[in-house]
Amino acid sequence: MAAPLYAGTAREIRDQVRTGAVSAVVVAQSMLDRIQALDAKVGAYVEVWRDHALEMAEAVDRRVKQGQDPGPLAGVPVGLKDNLCTSHGTTTCASKILKGFESPYDATVVNRLREAGAVFLGKLNMDEFAMGSSTENSSVQKTRNPWDLERVPGGSSGGAAASVPAELATITIGSDTGGSIRQPAAFCGCLGIKPTYGRISRFGLIAFASSLDQIGPFTKNAEDLAIVMNVLSGIDPLDATSANLPVPDYTQSLKTGVAGLTLGLPKEFYTDALGGPMRESIMKAVDVLKGLGAKVVEVSLPHTDYGIAVYYLIATAEASANLARFDGVRYGFRDPAAKTVEEMYRGTKTGGFGPEVKRRIMLGTYALSSGYYDAYYLKAQKVRALIRRDFDEAFAKCDVIVTPTTPTPAFKFGEKTDDPLQMYLSDIYTNSVNLAGVPGLSIPCGLIDGKLPAGMQLIGKPFSEDLLIRVAHAYEKARGFDMGKPAIK
Amino acid sequence: MAQLTPKDVEYVAALAQLSLDDAAKSRMLGDLGNILGYVEKLNELDTSGVEPMLHVLDLANVYREDTVGPSLDRAQALKNAPNTDGAYFLVPKILDAE
Numbered sequence: 317m318a319a320p321l322y323a324g325t326a327r328e329i330r331d332q333v334r335t336g337a338v339s340a341v342v343v344a345q346s347m348l349d350r351i352q353a354l355d356a357k358v359g360a361y362v363e364v365w366r367d368h369a370l371e372m373a374e375a376v377d378r379r380v381k382q383g384q385d386p387g388p389l390a391g392v393p394v395g396l397k398d399n400l401c402t403s404h405g406t407t408t409c410a411s412k413i414l415k416g417f418e419s420p421y422d423a424t425v426v427n428r429l430r431e432a433g434a435v436f437l438g439k440l441n442m443d444e445f446a447m448g449s450s451t452e453n454s455s456v457q458k459t460r461n462p463w464d465l466e467r468v469p470g471g472s473s474g475g476a477a478a479s480v481p482a483e484l485a486t487i488t489i490g491s492d493t494g495g496s497i498r499q500p501a502a503f504c505g506c507l508g509i510k511p512t513y514g515r516i517s518r519f520g521l522i523a524f525a526s527s528l529d530q531i532g533p534f535t536k537n538a539e540d541l542a543i544v545m546n547v548l549s550g551i552d553p554l555d556a557t558s559a560n561l562p563v564p565d566y567t568q569s570l571k572t573g574v575a576g577l578t579l580g581l582p583k584e585f586y587t588d589a590l591g592g593p594m595r596e597s598i599m600k601a602v603d604v605l606k607g608l609g610a611k612v613v614e615v616s617l618p619h620t621d622y623g624i625a626v627y628y629l630i631a632t633a634e635a636s637a638n639l640a641r642f643d644g645v646r647y648g649f650r651d652p653a654a655k656t657v658e659e660m661y662r663g664t665k666t667g668g669f670g671p672e673v674k675r676r677i678m679l680g681t682y683a684l685s686s687g688y689y690d691a692y693y694l695k696a697q698k699v700r701a702l703i704r705r706d707f708d709e710a711f712a713k714c715d716v717i718v719t720p721t722t723p724t725p726a727f728k729f730g731e732k733t734d735d736p737l738q739m740y741l742s743d744i745y746t747n748s749v750n751l752a753g754v755p756g757l758s759i760p761c762g763l764i765d766g767k768l769p770a771g772m773q774l775i776g777k778p779f780s781e782d783l784l785i786r787v788a789h790a791y792e793k794a795r796g797f798d799m800g801k802p803a804i805k
Numbered sequence: 806m807a808q809l810t811p812k813d814v815e816y817v818a819a820l821a822q823l824s825l826d827d828a829a830k831s832r833m834l835g836d837l838g839n840i841l842g843y844v845e846k847l848n849e850l851d852t853s854g855v856e857p858m859l860h861v862l863d864l865a866n867v868y869r870e871d872t873v874g875p876s877l878d879r880a881q882a883l884k885n886a887p888n889t890d891g892a893y894f895l896v897p898k899i900l901d902a903e
Contacts, residue, residue: 420881513861527860556867625844636821643822645894647885657899666824674823675836681821682813682837695847697857702850704858737839753861 321346326392326486326540330433333391336380340373340391344435347393351437351484357804358482359459360475362398363405364438369393372435379433387433388543394429395485397476398439399446400531401520402426409522410454411444413668414648423520424552425489425531432547437485440475444670445639446496446524448472449742452733453672461503462802463768467726470500473508473534480506480534481769481802487544488534493524494627495721495746497532498758502721502771505760505799507541507788508534510746512778513753514559517552525634526557528627528750538759538789542566545781561779569786575609577787580714584620585745591724597770598720601761604795605718605787615710615717619703623748624740626703629683629696630751636680642668675736700751707752711777716787719745721758721771749775757784759791760799769799809838 321329321343332338348366355361379386396402399409401419408414422430430436443453451459451474459474461467462482469478473490477500480488490497492510501508509532516531523529533544549563579602586595606612644650644664651663669677683692710717722745732739749756754775761772772791774784814834818825825833879892888895 417885420877420884553869557862557864559862619850622847622850625847628840629844644887645896648887650887654897656897660897661822662824665822669823671829674821674829675833677821677823678814678817678833679837679840682817682841685817685820692844694857695852696844697859698852698855699847699850701855701858702852704861735839736836737843740840 322350322393322483324486325536326389326543329392329486330388330390330543333376333380334386338391340376340435341370343391344369344373344393347437347485354482354804355484357460357465358462358478358484359457360440360479360482360484361395361438362408362410362441362456362475365405365436368404369435369437372430376433376435387431388547389429389487390433392434393437393486394434395437395440395476395479395488396426397442397473397488397490399442399491399522400426400489401522402436402439404436405439407439407522408456409445410442410456411668411670411673412455412649413642413664417647419520421520424517424554425548426520428547429489434487440473440479440488442475443472444673445522445635446472446491446493447635447672447676449495449499449739450727450732451475451500452729453670455670458729461726462804463505464726465804467728467768468503470503470726472496473500476534477501477504477506477508480504480536482804483801486536487540489531490534491521491529491531492750493528493631494750495743497534498721498746498756498771498773499743501534501758502760502769502773503726505769505802506534506536507538507757507759508532509541509545509757509781509784510749510755511545511549511781512559512755514557515755515779515781516548517550517555517558519552519554523638525631526638527634528631530750538785538792539567539570541757541788542569542785545785549781559779564782566782566785569782570789572786573608574605574787574790577716577783578611578613578714579605580613580615580710580717582615582617582620582710582717582719584617585719589723589744590720593764594720594722594724594770597762597764598718598772601772601791601795602718604791608790608794613714615713617703617706617710617748619699619706620748622699623703623751624744626696626699626751627743627747628679628740629692630700632676632680633683633693634680636677636684639669639673639677672736703748704752707754715776716783717775719773719775721745721773725764725768725770745773754778755781755784757788759788761795762797763799809834809841
């Protein structure tokens with residue numbers, strides 16, 4: 317029996333649609349049927365765009381029939397995290413305060429994907445305003461880890477991460493402020509990349525922490541990652557923080573191996589806090605890369621231990637400023653009982669935001685408030701400079717830094733919800749990458765106890781995504797095992 | 806750093822325009838106290854002489870010609886508003902009419 321269409325990689329689907337061997341409508345139908353049959357168990361989608369997906373697929377098929385180039389993602393079914401503005405459907409950040417919000421415009425990445433021939437399936441669940449590490453902070457629903465439905469998918473891009481191994485989308489797009497792509501990718505067993513700050517336009521991404529936020533894709537393999545990074549990357553006049561640098565053809569990275577590259581293992585990441593089985597998985601993967609001719613050296617990132625503290629001061633300070641715009645005037649929820657403007661502001665924010673968002677607004681407001689600014693926010697920015705310097709010095713000794721993505725595999729629902737600090741610490745290996753602004757990629761490197769995925773994180777110099785994809789691809793081809801598929805039961 | 810007090814929590818909630826009931830206030834006091842206790846570890850580091858990192862990229866001003874381009878039309882800009890008269894966003898009265 318031929319594999320079902322929903323199971324294909326982006327490259328396979330694209331190639332078949334381009335030649336007319338398979339219709340994009342039939343691919344979309346296959347994926348939509350799969351979503352209908354299975355998403356009640358996973359809970360990845362907050363909105364499914366059945367009719368819209370079929371219309372987009374028809375448009376792709378028309379381009380093929382007319383002999384036009386249908387694009388590098390022709391007919392590829394793509395899911396979008398719900399903090400990416402889309403002119404179709406709603407954009408809510410999984411928050412009550414934006415329930416029903418219909419964006420008047422598309423994010424730049426959404427436009428780029430559409431022009432590349434992608435077919436949009438709908439919007440994916442997330443922690444409210446991307447604040448969380450388990451998607452339990454969504455005001456809409458739980459998303460379950462496809463490998464074990466009693467466990468979280470990670471977060472904040474939990475819906476986007478769960479969809480790829482569950483075959484509820486071929487590629488998904490998420491955002492990463494402190495690990496929100498890499499941590500859930502590791503928990504769910506797919507690839508995810510947080511590109512360099514500035515690599516991908518953030519126009520139309522609802523802001524959480526502006527000096528840290530980046531958009532990035534989730535895929536089944538490194539080849540698909542290269543294909544979609546070609547589509548997403550590059551300068552955008554609508555985003556002043558997008559970098560004016562040439563974008564390499566990332567698919568060229570699939571042609572070279574890792575011989576001659578130097579991999580750095582930061583000693584601060586391989587401490588007792590790292591569980592035995594996770595350590596074994598990573599070291600096995602490092603051995604595979606060694607076998608391919610990569611050199612391995614120890615490096616040091618001395619300020620690793622301060623990353624979480626710096627992150628939670630800077631991210632919350634920026635969030636408290638960014639989220640001030642949700643005041644009930646121009647869009648979203650407004651407290652219907654308010655009789656004065658003051659009451660409207662307070663009633664809207666109090667009724668519209670969930671507990672974690674309020675906690676972070678409070679922390680950020682405190683860190684920026686008069687008398688505390690120097691002690692908290694300014695101090696955090698200075699330590700951020702030291703963290704960046706650590707990376708610069710480590711990259712003088714190696715090409716790519718290799719770490720675990722998370723200290724443990726996916727945890728159970730409710731395990732960390734009572735203690736926000738414990739939840740924050742689950743991002744201990746990913747936060748500093750955002751603080752330094754460098755790119756990080758998570759790739760599956762086996763199953764812990766044969767059950768739960770482990771993720772290896774590859775960290776590179778600014779704008780070295782090509783190198784990260786190259787290492788990921790070489791590893792994937794040589795590792796000698798297949799991650800298999802989750803049973804979803 | 807001084808211990809976070811219930812008064813601090815009320816003050817910050819007022820700045821952030823959030824109303825907290827007693828249960829939320831006491832939970833917030835505990836949670837924020839914990840997190841602030843944790844971030845104290847930054848004081849282990851001597852950062853004198855370190856320039857704060859404000860941004861990842863070396864950003865410079867980007868100039869362009871000041872030309873009129875397309876923008877959202879009024880209907881689109883107003884379509885998500887909780888209350889409008891078709892031309893303006895409407896909010897509860899700010900000034901009392903005497």
